[in-house]
Amino acid sequence: MHKRMAMLAFIILVVAWGIPSAKAACSTPVVNASFGSVTSFAVNSTASTSSGSLSVNCGSSLATIFNTDTISVRLTASTFASGTQAIMKKVGDSSGDNIPITVCLSVQNCGSPMTIGAPATTFNSTQLSIFLLTGGKNFTIPLFFSTQPGQTVAAGTYTTTLSFLTNWDICTGLGVGIGGIQICVIDQNGSATLSLTVTLEVTNDCTTILAPAVNFGTAPLLSSFSSVVQTISVTCTKGSVYTVGLNDGIHAVNGVRNMASGSNLIRYDIYQSTTNNRWGSSIASQRWSSTNATSVSTNQLIRNYNYTATLLSGQTTPVEGNYSDTITVDLSF
Template sequence: MRPLLALAALGAGAPAFAAVCSYAETGASLGSASSFAVRDGSLTTPGSFSITCGSGLLSLLSTDSLLRATLTSDNGFLLRNISDSTKAIGYQAGNGSGLIYSSGLLVINATGANILTLLPNRKATVPLQIATLNANVPAGTYRDTLRLAWTYNLCDGAGLLATCLGTVYAGTATRTVTVELQVNNDCLITPGAINFGSAALPTGFGEAASQVAMVCTTGMVYTVGLGPGSNPSGGRRQMANGSNRLAYDIFFGAGTTPWGTTVGSRVSSSQATSGPAGGIANGTGSHVFPYRARVYPDQAAPVEGTYLDNVVVDVQF
């Protein structure tokens, strides 16, 4: 009976202390990006979940110690448009070293002394590397929530018969990281070019024709404007050769009003002569806007030389 009494006295003489761990999360915001960056390539961002239990060096662990972490995704690893949940961007969440997480995955499952290798400086971290998958989607905010469920029962001073003589860290908690991406409207513009050739007199220049082609974010309805050029004067565009000028203008299709940037002179996407139906961009097909350019005949003969101008194409939506 004396050995049993000695063991009982030893167990009762050093009670354990209870404590809880602390948590932290970082990153996972993808910021904002052009719809074409989302369509054509992977956007990435790092993040993490972490748990910290006390301070100092973790020493002895009892045999019933455990540390578990289970990862889930609210949308099944889809970033859903917050205004239209039918629009979504797939993405992967991994550890950055080749492991891709699945929803419900037990990303940490350690017991006993194995926990020592997971808790250097008493901290365990679940790394996140978020990478979007290619998606042709409209502009908007896309979001998902990752949840990590922690379960832990840790002792940093194990005694005989699996008793804990130090501090017990025990509890459960579910922590969240929001994965969010703002997709912005954008257009890929092929502006065409104008070459009038050569002539001695303004009346000798023939009409030049070209086109603006535009691929825009799916769902976009927009208008296209042409700027006044680098040398406008008297309501006319002008090409320049040093201080010399040669007036000209640009007209949409068969129109007679110069194509400009003001209301009434802009061109609507619905006026495109080809491309996605109804003037609604689809993110892949080009809307085509033909234009004509001509030199004004009612001006003096230009000084010999090469005349140039630059016109900005702008899009409003």
């Protein structure tokens, strides 16, 4: 019995001595994650998902009787963070806009997301078997990412680079057991900090235009009607730059707005704020820029545009009736 054990040990040493070139450094490729393009309002209301991966590729493997492979992964840093929470921001932006992300290792919708500085997650040989690629000892561990809703942000490219400290101990050949002791002759072990970039493109969008009807009221003479001051409110992406236009209505004649009752017309017009600047659509100078809105909400989503609607002078009072027109409000980025 002792002779057999000695002979087996001798064979193992000879084989190990005979193939020193079988051990080579494991490579650690990374697949970055992208959420694609999402509107700012979708960022606020709905979680977006994406995925990437970390790999430990140790090449071909000789036959093993046992397997003691382990890989551990720990999130150590994020380019942008709030405490231990990884967040995405626009590079160089000082506005404070950010989008927190949830990081799940190997399992989507995990119950315990990774946080910066938390203890490493270690996968044993049984767990690693589901990440093992065909042929050799090459493992790809998936990472799943989701945004956290509730953020009011401006458009732009949001990103962060996550750092994962990865340790591995992989037996790539001649794993045997001797008297209950497991021995790996060709052992690959090492560590590396892997950098994975997560990106989201937030796009401009508008959701609401509030334009109450204009009512001049009732009077016997055109000269008795007063101007009407009202507000159009537009809800668009925070910080977005756009213009608001009003067309000439459905009864316009030679570019002059009219209210109609049958074939009878009353000329009127609409001006920006209390100025004499006509609010139009087809002429660029008559469009109203969001940068010059009358007022802006605290969250910078709603911009208000106060205007004055007035009947044009020099008209003869037409026959009595209900006069109306329909104006279209349009937005252009």
